[in-house]
Structure formats: structure tokens, C-alpha cells
Amino acid sequence: MTPYKELSREQLQAMKADLEKQFEEVKAKGLNLDMSRGKPSKKQLELAMDMLEELKSTDKLKCETGIDCRNYGLLDGIPEARRLLGAMTEVSADQIVIFGNSSLNVMFDTVSRSMTHGVCGSTPWCKLDKVKFLCPSPGYDRHFKITEYFGIEMITVPMTPAGPDMDMIEELVSSDPAVKGVWCVPKYSNPQGITYSEETVKRFARLKPAAEDFRIFWDNAYCIHHLYEEQDFLLEILEECEKAGNPDLAYKFISTSKVSFPGSGIAAVASSPRNLADFRKHMAIQTIGHDKINQLRHVRFFKDIEGMHEHMRKHAEILRPKFEAVENTLEKEIGGAGIGTWTTPKGGYFISFDSMEGCAKDIVAKAAEAGVKMTEAGATFPYGIDPHDSNIRIAPSFPTPEELQLATEIFVLSVKLVSIDKLLAE
Ligand code: PMP
Numbered sequence: 001m002t003p004y005k006e007l008s009r010e011q012l013q014a015m016k017a018d019l020e021k022q023f024e025e026v027k028a029k030g031l032n033l034d035m036s037r038g039k040p041s042k043k044q045l046e047l048a049m050d051m052l053e054e055l056k057s058t059d060k061l062k063c064e065t066g067i068d069c070r071n072y073g074l075l076d077g078i079p080e081a082r083r084l085l086g087a088m089t090e091v092s093a094d095q096i097v098i099f100g101n102s103s104l105n106v107m108f109d110t111v112s113r114s115m116t117h118g119v120c121g122s123t124p125w126c127k128l129d130k131v132k133f134l135c136p137s138p139g140y141d142r143h144f145k146i147t148e149y150f151g152i153e154m155i156t157v158p159m160t161p162a163g164p165d166m167d168m169i170e171e172l173v174s175s176d177p178a179v180k181g182v183w184c185v186p187k188y189s190n191p192q193g194i195t196y197s198e199e200t201v202k203r204f205a206r207l208k209p210a211a212e213d214f215r216i217f218w219d220n221a222y223c224i225h226h227l228y229e230e231q232d233f234l235l236e237i238l239e240e241c242e243k244a245g246n247p248d249l250a251y252k253f254i255s256t257s258k259v260s261f262p263g264s265g266i267a268a269v270a271s272s273p274r275n276l277a278d279f280r281k282h283m284a285i286q287t288i289g290h291d292k293i294n295q296l297r298h299v300r301f302f303k304d305i306e307g308m309h310e311h312m313r314k315h316a317e318i319l320r321p322k323f324e325a326v327e328n329t330l331e332k333e334i335g336g337a338g339i340g341t342w343t344t345p346k347g348g349y350f351i352s353f354d355s356m357e358g359c360a361k362d363i364v365a366k367a368a369e370a371g372v373k374m375t376e377a378g379a380t381f382p383y384g385i386d387p388h389d390s391n392i393r394i395a396p397s398f399p400t401p402e403e404l405q406l407a408t409e410i411f412v413l414s415v416k417l418v419s420i421d422k423l424l425a426e
Contacts, residue, residue: 003338004423016420023370023413026406031371033407038190038349038395040258040315047314048260051301055293060300069292075284077268081295085268087305089220089254090236096270097279100290103255103267107217108146110251110269113282114180115150119213120248120278125152125180134172134182136164138352138380138391140190143183143219147382154382155179159189163196166203177210181217187234188222191380191393192352193345195232205240207249215275216250222348223254224312227320232346238270247272256298258315258349259308266291266298322396326351326408333412339419342394351394352380359418360389366414372407 004012055061061069063078076082077098086096099106115131118124125131132153135144139159147154155172158165163186172179184204186196196204204216218237226232241249248271256265269279302308327344330353334340342353355363360377367374375393378384394411396404 001334001336003336004419005338007423009424012420012424016417016424019413019417019420023366023410023417026410026413027370029371029406031403031406031410033371033399033403034373035395035399035407036373036375037398038258039262039398041318041398041400044315044318044397045261047311048301051260051297054297054300061293061296063292063296067292069296072288074292075280075287075289077266077290078292078295078299080299081266081292082268084299084302084305084308085254085256085266086270088256088308089223089252089268089270091238091252091270095238095272095276096268097276097283098290098295099267099269099283100287101255101264101267101294102257103219103221103253104142104146106267106269107143107219107253109282109286110217110279111146111150111152111181114213117282119180119215120274122213125150125213128178130178132176132179134164134169134179135382136182136184137382138191138386138393139183140185140219141375141379141384143185143217144382144384147181147183152180153178156382156387157182159192159194161194163194163200166200170203170207173207173209173214175210179209180211180213181215183217183219185219185221186237187220187232188225188345188348190221190348191350191375191391192343193348193350194343195234195347198233198235201235201237201240202244205237205244205246205249207246209249214249218250218252220252220254221257224308225258225315225349226312226347227316227323228346230346238272241272248274251275259312260298260301264294266295319397322399322401322404323351325401325404326394326396329405329408329412334415337416337419340415349395349397351396353392353394353415354388354390355392355415356419356422357388357390359415359422360386360392362418362421363411363414364392366418367407367411370410370414372410374411 082093133147252270255267364377378386
């Protein structure tokens, strides 16, 4: 394909007239599709419906310690759930504590607790003049919303294909005691689908923070969410931290939101004994216990980590063709046109698209005109400001294959039209 930049004004204008006609035609189809969040489709949710058939008789309601899961008890979670979620994130049962239905909620609470009570006995962050967080970007918008909510200053760190720019992270973490944390989605990252390299993980584990209460917020949300048999490999961070003499450096968050039911799954935190004790101190005031019936239901349904992997293969069979449909359409329609690049992840929930500079907001607005709601442009950066106005998160999971095809056509038409306008205005 000839790059658009090499086309004459007349050629661009002729293309524009034709594309506008096509756009009006698809717009007339009256699509009303929300692709703004990475939600599993109805077909994926059906996969775990048998979970609701578990626990139908009272003799099934005891966990392996003999405790009746209908009652209070076991603040850390039932042992079999700790084993299962431990296996999911490659730690042993005693390195993990089970929480409620949302890992984001636990991350929010962790920042909140650090603000009011400090980290493992250090000065509460609210008493400090300045607290800063490093935000590898593009990243997960809801992480950035948490730190923004608490008035924490966010510093954008560029992403590379191997993970965040580690030179910048090392420099900032070791020189500035106001830097208290870093947001990471280390596997099949949201939104690029990048998995941090071994070197990146080792450099994280070997950080020498200026602040004793600096922590890595390692959100391993997509740890088992592979799309292909050939999988990305992520080095286990807690063991690396231990080896580097930094046992308390990282909090590892996970949940079964996109394994079983988003909003009705189980969340957990894995970390060092000292950090977990800090979590428990707060948790023991906050609750008498989380939902053990749900924990039991999950364990009975998945049985073990093999059962979970088997289940995730079923998700992949539904998701993979959707990712490939988007990637193929992008390649066919704008491959080589020089008006956009995109990632082709081996797992996770998103494809990250980068338009020409200064076009993302207009593309998202154009797609919305034809009934396709995408994640707001800019959302993948701190404060919702993408310095290049180019990144757009594509979430292919929720629509049916037919809806997705139409939505991708609308997206591509929007990219072409906005890019041509930009080139004509230059
Ligand atoms: N972390 C990341 C990176 C996510 O993409 C999501 C969900 N989209 C979450 C956390 C939220 O997980 P939970 O449902 O456990 O709060």
C-alpha cells in the first residue's frame, strides 16, 4: 500500500469523498456498540455457569479444615482457595491472602491504607509534602484514577517492547524518596499486551529505592490469559526480590475476574510475610471475613490449576478469532499506509493502536458518530492526557464476531478519514 503521505492532495481528496460515502453507509446500519471496556462476551460467561451448580447440598459446604463456609472464620481465605490462587500466580499457599471480589478494590485499599497509616510502620503518605507514583504508559486507566484520586503526583514512564523504560525507573526510584510506588501490569499488559522481559523483572527486583516504603504494585491480572499455545513467559517477581535481598519490594495482585465472572470472582494478594502482616492488620479491622462460599465454589469448579488452564483454553478459543479478525482487518485496510501501528498480543484483553500524532481523540469521536463507543482517547495515560494524542485501546472481547467485524470497519474508516483530514491540513 502506498503510504498516505506520498499521495497527492487530489488523490487524498478523491479518497476522502469515497470514504465519506462508505462511512455514511455503515452509519446507517445503526450500530450501538460499547467497546470501551475489556469485558468477556456472553459466550465466555456461559463457560463457568456450572460453577453455580456446585454447593447445592449442605454436606458440601465445609472446606478442608472442616469449617462451615457459611459462617465467619478464616480471614486469609480457605486453604484450598489459597492453594489454587497461589498456583495461579506461582506462589505457595502461605504467601497469599484471599480478599473479596475485586483486585482493583484491594489496590485502592492498599493506596488508601498507605495514605492514612503508612507502609509497615513508616510515615503515612498523607503527612508528606509530596507523594509520587511512576506510571508506565500506555497503561491501565483505573490504576491512574486511583493515584489521581488520592492526589498522588503521577510520572509517565514510556513503555518499550520489553516493559517500562528501566533506566528511567531506576533513576527516579533511587534518587527521589517521594517516589513511593510504580504501577505494573507485567504480563499481557493493559493495553499493549506486552510481557516484561526477564531482564526487566530482574531490574525491578534489584531496585534500590530512596524510600523505605516504596512498593511495586505488580498487577498480574492477565497471568493465565493466553490466546495461543505458544505463551509469553514472565519471571516470578517475589522470588527475584527475595534473591536480590529486597523481600518486601513487591505486592502481587490477581483475581479470577476474567477467568470466572467479572465482579463475582475472587481477588488475592501475594507478598512477603512482613507485607502480608501489614495487609492483615488493616483487614482484621475492615472485615470479619470475605465470601468463603464463593471461594469454595471456585475451588470445586476448577479443582486445581490444571482445571483453570483447561478453562482458559476455552476462553482463548472464543477470544483468539476476535483478536485475529481485528488484526487482519487492520493489516488489510491500513497496513503500510503509515497512518497507524498496532500490537499483536499473545494474551490479555486488548490491542493497542497508535494513530498519527494528534488524531486519537478525533478517531474515537468519529467512531462514536457511527455508534461504536471506544475507550476515551487519553485514558491510557496519567490524568487522561496522551502527550501525542495517538493511543487508542481496542477491546475486541465483548461484541459478537459479526458486531466486531462491523465495528472494526467503522474504526478503520474513522482512522482513514481523520488521517486524511490531518494530512490535508498540513
Ligand atoms: N487490573 C487490570 C490490569 C485490569 O485490566 C482489570 C480489569 N479490567 C483489573 C485489574 C480489575 O480486576 P478486578 O475485577 O479484580 O478488580
